[in-house]
Amino acid sequence: MKLKTALFAIAFTGLAMGAVTAADEPQMVRQEMMKKVGGAMGALAGIAKGEKPYDAAVVTASLTTMSETAKAFPDQFPAGSETGMDTEASPKIWENMEDFKAKALKLGADADAVLAAMPADQAAVGAALGTIGPNCGGCHEVYRLKK
Amino acid sequence: MGQRLRKLVSSLVVFGVVAAAAGWFLTKPEPWPASHWEGLGEADIANGALVFSAGGCVSCHAVPGAEGDAKLVLAGGLPLKSPFGTFHVPNISPDETAGIGGWTLAEFGDAMTRGVGKQGEHLYPSFPYGSYARLTAKDVNDLFGYIKTLPKSANVAPSHDLPFPFNIRLSLGGWKLLFFTDKPRVTVDTSDPKIARGQYLVEGPGHCGECHTPRNALGGFESGMWLAGAPNPEGEGRIPNITPGSKSIGAWSAGEIASYLETGFTPEFDSVGGSMVEVQKNMAKLPAADREAIAAYLKAIPAL
Numbered sequence: 040m041k042l043k044t045a046l047f048a049i050a051f052t053g054l055a056m057g058a059v060t061a062a063d064e065p066q067m068v069r070q071e072m073m074k075k076v077g078g079a080m081g082a083l084a085g086i087a088k089g090e091k092p093y094d095a096a097v098v099t100a101s102l103t104t105m106s107e108t109a110k111a112f113p114d115q116f117p118a119g120s121e122t123g124m125d126t127e128a129s130p131k132i133w134e135n136m137e138d139f140k141a142k143a144l145k146l147g148a149d150a151d152a153v154l155a156a157m158p159a160d161q162a163a164v165g166a167a168l169g170t171i172g173p174n175c176g177g178c179h180e181v182y183r184l185k186k
Numbered sequence: 187m188g189q190r191l192r193k194l195v196s197s198l199v200v201f202g203v204v205a206a207a208a209g210w211f212l213t214k215p216e217p218w219p220a221s222h223w224e225g226l227g228e229a230d231i232a233n234g235a236l237v238f239s240a241g242g243c244v245s246c247h248a249v250p251g252a253e254g255d256a257k258l259v260l261a262g263g264l265p266l267k268s269p270f271g272t273f274h275v276p277n278i279s280p281d282e283t284a285g286i287g288g289w290t291l292a293e294f295g296d297a298m299t300r301g302v303g304k305q306g307e308h309l310y311p312s313f314p315y316g317s318y319a320r321l322t323a324k325d326v327n328d329l330f331g332y333i334k335t336l337p338k339s340a341n342v343a344p345s346h347d348l349p350f351p352f353n354i355r356l357s358l359g360g361w362k363l364l365f366f367t368d369k370p371r372v373t374v375d376t377s378d379p380k381i382a383r384g385q386y387l388v389e390g391p392g393h394c395g396e397c398h399t400p401r402n403a404l405g406g407f408e409s410g411m412w413l414a415g416a417p418n419p420e421g422e423g424r425i426p427n428i429t430p431g432s433k434s435i436g437a438w439s440a441g442e443i444a445s446y447l448e449t450g451f452t453p454e455f456d457s458v459g460g461s462m463v464e465v466q467k468n469m470a471k472l473p474a475a476d477r478e479a480i481a482a483y484l485k486a487i488p489a490l
């Protein structure tokens with residue numbers, strides 16, 4: 040009986056794990072994170088370009104997403120996640136983990152600073168993007184490889 | 187040595203000399219006739235600055251790691267790894283001894299558009315003169331004028347680190363014979379001035395094909411593969427296909443391509459990366475009409 044339960048538990052967790060692995064792998068988690076950052080960037084750029092009306096709630100939400108995501112992002116690069124699942128992470132990340140972390144935290148800090156000053160109109164959102172934007176290319180230049 | 191053997195050897199030697207002479211004749215460095223560089227007048231420095239940005243000289247000739255205005259010191263020194271060995275980019279600051287301050291316009295122009303150095307030697311195509319060959323004499327004159335306004339540096343870059351036979355500049359004559367051309371890379375509708383301008387910028391100063399077109403074993407472009415994407419020369423990863431057949435930018439509008447070149451953001455708000463970051467920063471300095479011309483050309487070339 041005990042053995043049966045144990046086997047069942049193993050089979051069950053095995054199954055459950057099978058169902059969630061793909062989405063739980065750090066490679067997938069970090070790609071989703073970056074998609075969220077891209078989405079937040081897109082929302083702000085829409086306002087900066089005048090394609091969308093200024094909306095304080097959208098600005099706050101986008102900056103918060105950026106800040107929180109950037110800070111958690113470097114935790115998604117454990118040993119063993121260098122390849123697989125179409126990751127575009129460069130091997131240089133693991134060679135210079137400290138610098139990579141610093142670049143992620145800088146994006147978080149810049150988003151926090153902009154949030155604290157709270158851009159109040161379209162022009163201010165444009166200026167904020169001038170602060171935040173270079174972080175993206177600055178990290179992708181060294182640590183991201185198109186495949 | 188027997189009579190016959192001696193005869194054979196001497197005829198081989200004669201043959202060798204003739205072949206070498208013919209080879210030299212066919213592959214000798216070919217500067218422009220002096221008149222090509224005459225009568226161009228005062229350089230237009232503002233236009234020179236634009237040619238300088240379009241040409242991305244800073245990416246290779248600035249001191250590695252320089253930021254901001256320090257990038258305008260073209261002191262050289264960057265090691266460029268290639269399948270043929272490591273090149274060390276030379277100093278092209280206007281310093282009279284270490285740089286090109288003592289060069290004439292013709293010497294500079296022949297280096298840029300014919301791959302011929304100051305001593306009349308062949309230059310290595312790791313300096314993308316195979317693209318710059320398309321530069322007009324006016325643009326070269328303006329570019330030279332602009333470079334002369336930049337700071338001087340006395341730095342002397344190390345010599346190239348290349349194994350035999352790649353260390354023999356003479357052998358480059360053969361490479362040029364096979365691959366050097368200033369003809370259009372693809373046929374596009376040049377009656378549209380926008381596309382014609384785009385072709386000039388992409389195939390000439392922008393040297394986009396140097397990264398985006400795959401190469402054969404001898405380092406020449408694979409035919410029929412213009413801008414179809416290539417392995418990254420720095421090792422891992424790939425340089426993307428930027429023809430209308432690309433799985434990413436094939437779906438972008440011309441406006442979205444121009445916007446990427448201006449801001450570095452894709453329509454999905456992914457951000458530019460790798461060696462394209464430096465190129466994009468340069469493209470951002472061009473007039474909007476030039477970025478639109480590049481986009482129009484990228485939409486007009488064969489889809490691969």
